[in-house]
Amino acid sequence: MKFSIYRYNPEQDTAPWMQDLVLDDSRIRPDMMLLDALLLLKAQDETLSFRRSCGEGVCGSDGMNINGRNGLACITPLASLGTPVTVRPLPGMPVIRDLIVDFEPFYRQYRAVSPYLINNDPVPEVERRQSPQQREQLDGLYECILCACCSTACPSFWWNPDKFLGPAALLQSARFMADSRDQATDERLAELEGPFRLFRCHTIMNCVEVCPKGLNPTRAIGRIKELMVKRSI
Amino acid sequence: MHIPNRRFDTLIIGAGGGGLRAALQLSSADAHVAVVSKVFPTRSHTVAAQGGVNAALANVRPDNWHWHMFDTVKGSDYLGDQDAIEYMCRAAPQAVYELEHFGVPFSRLDDGRIYQRQFGGQSMNFGGEQAARTCAAADRTGHAILHSLYQQNIRAKTHFFDEFFAIDLIRDAEGCLLGALVMEIASGELLLIQAKTTLLATGGAGQLFRTNTNALINTGDGMAMALRAGIPLQDMEFFQFHPTGIAGKGMLITEGARGEGGYLVNAEGARFMERYAAHAKDLASRDVVSRAIATEIREGRGCGEHRDHVLLKLDHLGTETVHKRLPAVCDMVGTFLGTDPAETPIPVAPTAHYTMGGIPTNRFAQVIIPEQQGPEEPVPGLYAAGECACVSVHGANRLGGNSLLDILVFGRAAANHIVDFLKENRYHRPLPDDAVEQGMARLARWEQKGEGESVDTLRTELALVMEENCGVFRTEEVLSAGLDKVTALAGRLADVRLRDHSAVFNTARIEALELENLMDVALATVASALQRQESRGAHSRIDYPERDDVHWLKHSLYDRTTRTVDYKPVRTKPITVNSFPPKERVY
Numbered sequence: 001m002k003f004s005i006y007r008y009n010p011e012q013d014t015a016p017w018m019q020d021l022v023l024d025d026s027r028i029r030p031d032m033m034l035l036d037a038l039l040l041l042k043a044q045d046e047t048l049s050f051r052r053s054c055g056e057g058v059c060g061s062d063g064m065n066i067n068g069r070n071g072l073a074c075i076t077p078l079a080s081l082g083t084p085v086t087v088r089p090l091p092g093m094p095v096i097r098d099l100i101v102d103f104e105p106f107y108r109q110y111r112a113v114s115p116y117l118i119n120n121d122p123v124p125e126v127e128r129r130q131s132p133q134q135r136e137q138l139d140g141l142y143e144c145i146l147c148a149c150c151s152t153a154c155p156s157f158w159w160n161p162d163k164f165l166g167p168a169a170l171l172q173s174a175r176f177m178a179d180s181r182d183q184a185t186d187e188r189l190a191e192l193e194g195p196f197r198l199f200r201c202h203t204i205m206n207c208v209e210v211c212p213k214g215l216n217p218t219r220a221i222g223r224i225k226e227l228m229v230k231r232s233i
Numbered sequence: 234m235h236i237p238n239r240r241f242d243t244l245i246i247g248a249g250g251g252g253l254r255a256a257l258q259l260s261s262a263d264a265h266v267a268v269v270s271k272v273f274p275t276r277s278h279t280v281a282a283q284g285g286v287n288a289a290l291a292n293v294r295p296d297n298w299h300w301h302m303f304d305t306v307k308g309s310d311y312l313g314d315q316d317a318i319e320y321m322c323r324a325a326p327q328a329v330y331e332l333e334h335f336g337v338p339f340s341r342l343d344d345g346r347i348y349q350r351q352f353g354g355q356s357m358n359f360g361g362e363q364a365a366r367t368c369a370a371a372d373r374t375g376h377a378i379l380h381s382l383y384q385q386n387i388r389a390k391t392h393f394f395d396e397f398f399a400i401d402l403i404r405d406a407e408g409c410l411l412g413a414l415v416m417e418i419a420s421g422e423l424l425l426i427q428a429k430t431t432l433l434a435t436g437g438a439g440q441l442f443r444t445n446t447n448a449l450i451n452t453g454d455g456m457a458m459a460l461r462a463g464i465p466l467q468d469m470e471f472f473q474f475h476p477t478g479i480a481g482k483g484m485l486i487t488e489g490a491r492g493e494g495g496y497l498v499n500a501e502g503a504r505f506m507e508r509y510a511a512h513a514k515d516l517a518s519r520d521v522v523s524r525a526i527a528t529e530i531r532e533g534r535g536c537g538e539h540r541d542h543v544l545l546k547l548d549h550l551g552t553e554t555v556h557k558r559l560p561a562v563c564d565m566v567g568t569f570l571g572t573d574p575a576e577t578p579i580p581v582a583p584t585a586h587y588t589m590g591g592i593p594t595n596r597f598a599q600v601i602i603p604e605q606q607g608p609e610e611p612v613p614g615l616y617a618a619g620e621c622a623c624v625s626v627h628g629a630n631r632l633g634g635n636s637l638l639d640i641l642v643f644g645r646a647a648a649n650h651i652v653d654f655l656k657e658n659r660y661h662r663p664l665p666d667d668a669v670e671q672g673m674a675r676l677a678r679w680e681q682k683g684e685g686e687s688v689d690t691l692r693t694e695l696a697l698v699m700e701e702n703c704g705v706f707r708t709e710e711v712l713s714a715g716l717d718k719v720t721a722l723a724g725r726l727a728d729v730r731l732r733d734h735s736a737v738f739n740t741a742r743i744e745a746l747e748l749e750n751l752m753d754v755a756l757a758t759v760a761s762a763l764q765r766q767e768s769r770g771a772h773s774r775i776d777y778p779e780r781d782d783v784h785w786l787k788h789s790l791y792d793r794t795t796r797t798v799d800y801k802p803v804r805t806k807p808i809t810v811n812s813f814p815p816k817e818r819v820y
Contacts, residue, residue, distance in 0.1 A: 046740075047733040053272055055448065100738050103273070116385055117334075145280070214564075
């Protein structure tokens with residue numbers, strides 16, 4: 001099976017280049033994921049660099065651009081991919097080496113939305129009550145694994161990574177606004193005012209298209225906009 | 234060579250649930266904390282925990298901490314330390330309520346309280362009817378907890394060193410812990426972190442085995458660092474094989490699947506757990522269920538072409554229950570098997586899952602070693618919590634739902650003890666001249682160039698040896714062959730060479746350092762297993778099929794320098810209640 005992989009080692013290379021690599025068909029099982037193939041390629045050439053950890057799509061380490069589409073290598077079946085399989089780092093982010101990008105711009109936007117529960121009531125001795133219906137409001141929001149597939153697929157984020165918060169951070173913001181225990185919706189909404197932070201979302205919906213967890217940041221952003229309208233009336 | 238130096242009150246190595254829980258407690262107490270993690274915190278393996286965390290909240294069925302304690306002692310096959318177990322079970326409800334206050338999106342009951350499901354080895358009334366003690370956020374409890382703890386640490390402004398790899402601990406001539414030498418992975422640059430207290434929270438070593446449920450980062454780094462700092466490892470022969478990893482692949486299927494009503498069948502379609510655990514059936518302890526599955530397979534009643542697995546049936550529960558209660562399992566099975574568990578049974582087999590043994594600690598999470606004054610003397614300034622530690626609440630077999638509890642309770646206990654320690658130790662101790670020598674030598678070794686075996690070759694062989702020679706069922710013959718093989722592999726390690734000597738994000742170098750760590754932990758595991766001539770919990774010896782409380786009700790301690798195993802007594806006396814004396818263990 002043929003692969004074309006983005007290589008860049010700043011200590012040696014003046015510019016990134018694409019490396020053609022072949023994995024012997026005898027080593028490929030039909031149920032393999034792309035990560036399995038990358039690990040075999042790394043065993044042949046240990047300089048090939050990428051992040052990976054859980055191998056089952058829950059840690060969010062191995063987001064990359066696979067045949068033009070962002071996804072997690074560990075849950076992308078090899079059999080679903082046309083050859084040569086072209087693998088590049090997540091787009092729009094500074095590349096540190098090979099498939100490894102600098103996530104700091106992404107994490108900075110995550111931290112910018114105060115991604116934690118805010119509740120200023122005295123802490124009760126037991127749990128705060130939340131009905132199953134209230135809890136259901138969090139489904140589709142809390143499962144984010146911060147893989148950055150969505151934000152790095154978003155043209156608005158590419159243009160304004162410092163000003164537009166991006167789908168992942170906004171999904172987090174929506175997650176806390178939707179939590180019946182959180183008391184900071186007003187402050188959260190106020191923080192999102194202005195032309196960039198929230199409103200650079202032009203509902204292109206690449207985020208929905210690529211999310212490996214099947215989440216829908218565009219819908220979450222829509223909910224935030226509704227709350228904003230309500231707040232302004 | 235000049236190495237920059239940073240000073241903190243506390244250095245925490247590892248940013249899973251244990252490290253983050255401790256960090257939060259310390260940051261909230263205004264201690265100056267550094268968290269060093271080789272991966273971004275939310276990539277830590279806690280994220281993969283599915284089923285939930287045990288606490289006797291009694292939200293679904295009557296419960297109290299004392300029943301939880303009994304189940305944990307029995308589950309441990311009486312090897313657990315009963316003072317630590319009492320402490321953990323009493324602290325459990327508070328630990329869970331705190332999580333709820335931190336924002337963890339627990340599933341809810343109709344009255345708004347936290348949802349609790351049934352898990353293996355749980356009972357009411359000291360061995361009576363099945364309890365429901367496992368607090369769950371669907372089947373993504375670890376993810377929910379890890380992210381909430383990280384988020385609260387953002388709020389508390391904890392200082393993170395993300396993607397820094399710890400090379401070695403620094404200990405002075407008096408034995409005090411002074412910090413660690415660490416490396417920034419992105420640049421390859423070194424940093425000496427000086428700290429008055431150091432907490433190891435580096436997780437387990439599941440990568441010892443070829444087929445495992447663990448993340449690739451679970452390479453026993455903290456355990457090996459402790460060994461190299463002269464600290465023995467305790468009870469390493471007890472490695473948990475989870476009954477339900479996806480056959481041949483390893484991905485975990487939570488015990489919650491059986492807690493929600495799923496059960497196992499063999500090739501004859503028989504619900505075989507009835508024969509092994511008449512009362513608890515599929516919700517017996519993990520060691521019991523894993524042995525039952527392994528026995529079915531050995532006796533030819535396995536399923537599939539190679540008769541190498543059994544089936545986990547959920548299709549009788551109804552699509553709604555399965556999809557609602559186990560959404561992540563459905564996703565995972567869909568991804569890796571292309572089936573829907575609500576319709577098609579899942580092929581499963583016992584799969585390496587959890588390191589019960591580890592760095593010996595007391596219930597304050599202080600690392601304790603045998604010294605002049607007795608077998609349990611604290612190492613000043615050093616703490617350990619979670620899977621890398623052996624406190625020992627899990628003894629010879631951990632109950633499902635107790636690992637998330639362990640990291641929360643002992644992460645917090647460590648932090649509380651550290652706060653007291655800092656009050657009495659207000660200054661950094663002077664660094665010895667040779668502080669970084671050991672760590673630097675470790676790195677220099679990998680700068681050697683030339684021909685040699687690859688890291689990948691040795692790691693692959695090691696994992697295969699461990700799987701074949703240190704698995705569910707063990708004998709003297711298989712284990713001593715295993716020890717010879719691992720010893721030979723450890724010898725070959727000196728001739729392994731890196732091809733990649735670059736500085737920037739050199740993952741090959743990290744994998745080499747991880748292989749060294751795995752090798753030390755593997756030796757500890759096989760050597761301890763060979764010595765223990767009895768069957769207890771997860772350590773199942775065909776040649777010694779019975780538990781032997783007269784000779785073996787004791788903890789093992791493996792020493793790296795001499796490669797020998799010593800022993801110390803089990804703490805059978807709880808803090809306030811009566812001891813649970815060893816009894817025959819029936820489920």
